[in-house]
Amino acid sequence: MGKRLYSDINVRGTVYADANAAAEALGVTAGQVRMAVRRGRIDALGTRPDTRPVTIRGVTYGNFSDAARALGVNPNTVRAAYRNGTLHRVGTGRAGPEPMPVRIAGRDFDNVHDAAKHFDCCPHTIWAALADGDPDRVARPQRCNPWKSKPFQIGTLSFPSMRAASRALGFKDEEFIAKAIKRKSKRGRERILAAAMAYADSGAVRHNQGGSAP
Structure with a gap:
């Protein structure tokens, strides 16, 4: 089952026979390829998030550093938000877990x-x-x-x-x-x-x- 999961890996339209072939072509490790497959992040393989454009609340910045500079935060804050799926909160002063709705007395x-x-x-x-x-x-x-x-x-x-x-x-x-x-x-x-x-x-x-x- 594991072999089938990590074979015929499609990365941005290119199909690689296995994790080793994908890793060699994209300049990453086979472990990173397998991790990306498990987490559903195949399309990000071989790219550096820090140098990719990032969109926060409708504004697109050239990279993480540009976004951090514009929003007055540390680039690591942008990186963490990117990983956690909370880019919309960067620069708003809100930290910690995502706020959850509360119902009290209807x-x-x-x-x-x-x-x-x-x-x-x-x-x-x-x-x-x-x-x-x-x-x-x-x-x-x-x-x-x-x-x-x-x-x-x-x-x-x-x-x-x-x-x-x-x-x-x-x-x-x-x-x-x-x-x-x-x-x-x-x-x-x-x-x-x-x-x-x-x-x-x-x-x-x-x-x-x-x-x-x-």
Whole structure:
């Protein structure tokens, strides 16, 4: 089966008997030929992506270096995007995995950040709900508990309750803060403080009645 896969290899209209013949003609290794066959990238064999024209968001550049210079990024960034199929994001300031659409309570959002902005919480809250398989909980009214519904403040941040603070700061367990305080957990308090600092830096804080609410 392997021999048949790597025989009669068609590269841009020219058919080579096997991987060795293709490698010799195109100036590459037989291993590169076999890898290209497996990945469906035969047409790129024997060419150097760095010297080929590259099109990004409708604009064609002479090569990777030209594109990088025009978009204010490193050529390696363009190379990585080319390999990953994310050239459309080069130069936009967006990094990391491709944003995924999110559906919460029947409403679709382009990404987690848009959903967080709509529900007035931080992205960590959305991620935690998604990880638990219950994204709709972000849209559900908070359950009332007289003890846990007392205003909770940490640093300059103020929340209507410990439960609200746990949700806003991205803890999977909505009782995390209440439990950490009840147990006088040093590690728990450190995690709460770190989450609060990240929350403040994320720009999710919004001032309203009595302070900043999630």
